[in-house]
Amino acid sequence: MSLTLRQAESYVRLAERWGVRGFPGSMIPNTERLFGIWFRPNDQVLFDAEEGTLAEIEANLAFGKAHMGKGDGRIQPMMSPHACDTHTPATMAALAAAADELGTGLHIHLSQGRQETDDVRRLWGKTPTEWLESFGFFTNGPVFGAHMSGLDWKIDAPILAKHGVVYSHCPSAGGAGNGTQPYPEALAAGMNVNIGIDTHSNDYLEDLKLAVLYGQARHSLRRQLDPDGQPTVRPTVWNAVDAATRIPAKGLGRDDLGVIKPGARADMISVDVSGMLVGSGALPPEPLNNLLYANGRMVRTAMTDGRLQVYDSHFVADNEMDVLANGGKVVEKVWAQLADEGWFTETAR
Ligand SMILES: [Zn+2]
Numbered sequence: 001m002s003l004t005l006r007q008a009e010s011y012v013r014l015a016e017r018w019g020v021r022g023f024p025g026s027m028i029p030n031t032e033r034l035f036g037i038w039f040r041p042n043d044q045v046l047f048d049a050e051e052g053t054l055a056e057i058e059a060n061l062a063f064g065k066a067h068m069g070k071g072d073g074r075i076q077p078m079m080s081p082h083a084c085d086t087h088t089p090a091t092m093a094a095l096a097a098a099a100d101e102l103g104t105g106l107h108i109h110l111s112q113g114r115q116e117t118d119d120v121r122r123l124w125g126k127t128p129t130e131w132l133e134s135f136g137f138f139t140n141g142p143v144f145g146a147h148m149s150g151l152d153w154k155i156d157a158p159i160l161a162k163h164g165v166v167y168s169h170c171p172s173a174g175g176a177g178n179g180t181q182p183y184p185e186a187l188a189a190g191m192n193v194n195i196g197i198d199t200h201s202n203d204y205l206e207d208l209k210l211a212v213l214y215g216q217a218r219h220s221l222r223r224q225l226d227p228d229g230q231p232t233v234r235p236t237v238w239n240a241v242d243a244a245t246r247i248p249a250k251g252l253g254r255d256d257l258g259v260i261k262p263g264a265r266a267d268m269i270s271v272d273v274s275g276m277l278v279g280s281g282a283l284p285p286e287p288l289n290n291l292l293y294a295n296g297r298m299v300r301t302a303m304t305d306g307r308l309q310v311y312d313s314h315f316v317a318d319n320e321m322d323v324l325a326n327g328g329k330v331v332e333k334v335w336a337q338l339a340d341e342g343w344f345t346e347t348a349r
Pocket residue numbers: 109146173198
């Protein structure tokens with residue numbers, strides 16, 4: 001979920017060049033409009049924003065159609081509304097029609113917090129999950145919902161499990177150390193859970209570790225304190241690897257992804273789990289457990305559709321040094337602008 005359509009366009013440009021498999025879309029409302037609507041002083045702001053949001057839905061649909069199937073079918077744009085609390089019945093209906101037309105489903109932030117669930121209930125008499133269901137989203141293609149910290153477990157979890165909706169659990173969301181999320185509850189409720197990056201830590205192995213470690217800590221604390229009797233399951237690295245491979249592939253309705261078998265796409269990584277800091281110099285009998293001591297630097301190989309993107313631990317889809325130099329120039333510009341605006345002064349802290 002890109003922050004703007006411009007960012008989504010950049011994503012497609014690079015994803016195509018580097019051979020990445022991607023399901024892009026821009027957040028609707030995008031971040032140039034989002035915060036005024038999300039943190040609105042009253043609901044009139046939401047209704048006044050309707051026309052602009054409808055225009056964004058149309059622009060995103062056009063983006064989706066323009067890029068659908070690019071990169072030998074690897075680029076599959078999806079509709080990507082921000083969340084239910086920044087939409088109205090009219091924009092939800094337009095999103096449902098656009099998602100139908102694209103045919104690739106949607107990804108959305110779903111019950112990110114208690115406030116979202118309360119706001120949607122107050123306005124429309126339903127939880128965000130019930131509201132999505134009422135527009136037919138769950139029966140018309142894949143749905144990936146991120147965060148879900150404010151879910152009504154009794155009402156929502158059975159609906160999500162029934163339709164095979166994927167909970168995109170992003171353990172580093174909001175930045176590392178920003179609290180734990182209901183991964184153990186979702187496992188206990190029989191939901192399909194995928195682990196996402198939320199672009200806070202872009203080291204996916206770190207995110208898998210965080211999901212397991214945060215999840216185990218949350219499970220133990222909840223068992224001790226039992227705040228609401230909600231059952232939990234203690235996540236393991238086996239759950240996390242499933243959450244990185246088979247579960248999201250199934251959620252996308254793709255039996256040629258997330259598995260290694262004849263006829264599947266050759267999307268694979270290899271990780272060295274026998275070297276220094278991670279292993280012991282020998283091939284371990286339970287190699288997945290060693291991932292709990294690994295990070296992205298231990299990735300030896302990454303390939304999509306059989307095309308190597310990382311080889312012998314080096315990024316080979318482009319010139320690594322050029323990518324870093326160009327990225328550095330851009331962020332230095334952003335930092336200079338922030339410095340000019342006084343964000344790095346003593347008072348700003
Ligand atoms: Zn997020």
